[in-house]
Amino acid sequence: MIVVVSCLHFPDDERIYHRQILTLLRNGFEVKYYTRSSNSKNLSEKGLVHLNFSDNISISQYKKIIFNNILNSNKIFVIHIHEPQLFSLAIDIKISTGAKVIYDVHEDYPAIINTFSRWNKNIKRLKEKYWIFKEKRFLKHVNEIIVASSAIVNSNYKAQGFNPIILENFPSKDFINENDNKKKIKNSIIYHGSLAPERGIIELIEALPFVVNEIPDVTVSLYGSFRTNRFKSDVYSAINRLKMNNVIFLHDHVLHKDIWGKLESHMIGVIPFNDNPLTRIGTPTKLFEFMAARCKVVCADLPPMKRYEFKGLKFFQSGNIESLSNVLINAMHNISNKDLLFNQEKIKSHYNWDFISHRLIDLYVRLLS
Secondary structure, eight states, rough: OEEEOOOSSSSSSSSIIIIEEEEEEEEHOOOEEEEEEEOOOOOOOOOOEEEOOTTTTTTHHHHHHHHHHHTTTOSEEEEOOSGGGGGHHHHHHHHHHHEEEEEEEEEOHHHHHHOOOOOOHHHHHHHHHHHHHHHHHHHHSSSEEEOOOOGOHHHHHHHHHOOOOEOOOOOOOGGGOOOOOOOOOEEEEESOOOBOOOHHHHHHHHHHHHHHOTTTTOOEEESOBBBOOOHHHHHHHHHTTTTTTTTTEEEOOHHHHHHHHHHHTSSSSEEEOOOSSSTTTOOOOHHHHHHHOOOOEEEEOOOHHHHOOOOOOOEEOOOOOHHHHHHHHHHHOOOHHHHHHHHHHHHTTTTOOOOOOOOHHHHHHHHHH
């Protein structure tokens, strides 16, 4: 039995469930999957046991429940964790059951400290040092490391003898619609993902009046969950202040299997990220998903967006409202189906989960042999 644990992600998370867990199930592994989310029912697949708990309980309580549940379960061979908040649980399970530990690193956590914290530079530096110490101590209990990007691999991993497996957040080929008959909504823009300040959502809203002046029938669909109620209030205030109520349409988080129809019906996919330590490192999954859905992509001029061989990407200066509005207008006036097809072919041939999923299976086979 393999145990997969997440405490902060939606149960149907693209990386955890749709890529990794479904791949393990298809290859004959049995998986017990623990999640903490108030907006989900238990998932059902052959070989899967999914236990979802409300996020009203604390992470500390959640870990105690899982620990007791695992001790009363069939023997487990691997515990695969997806957040650093689960370090102590993984250690306790390993000591109690002998299970091997996989540490799946989604983000560069020092970059998170430097992006989100409001402390001064000295305190940030101390927090970063403490994080490095804490992670280094945890690594003594880890058997394998998975990272979402080569940019996340740090010196601690190499120094302790790890050669992390890189599993990028590429989309599955199953979702790529090869039928070119999907009708695109004219002058439509879409964003999906976390709705948070560092994602450039306010800047996108403030750029839209300039776009409307040139393209009056433009519409923008935002799909996702707000990180905080305060930011939700800021977004609605900006929409009302700029009179964009008939231009911007806000939607809740959509299940992974349902977002593809939304992407395929829009002309432009926008990635309006602000420049910060976190966005300078991680490549957003939506870049590949937009390409797979044949969307023209407008994105901030950040290093991760420029790593891949795509055609026709339109870059704007991150944080610059005038630059963003000009590039959006230009993109809508200059859409090349040839470029869109080229990019989709790149996804189908190389930048897809099916192309790299063997790395996950190879890791598990090696770990369990």
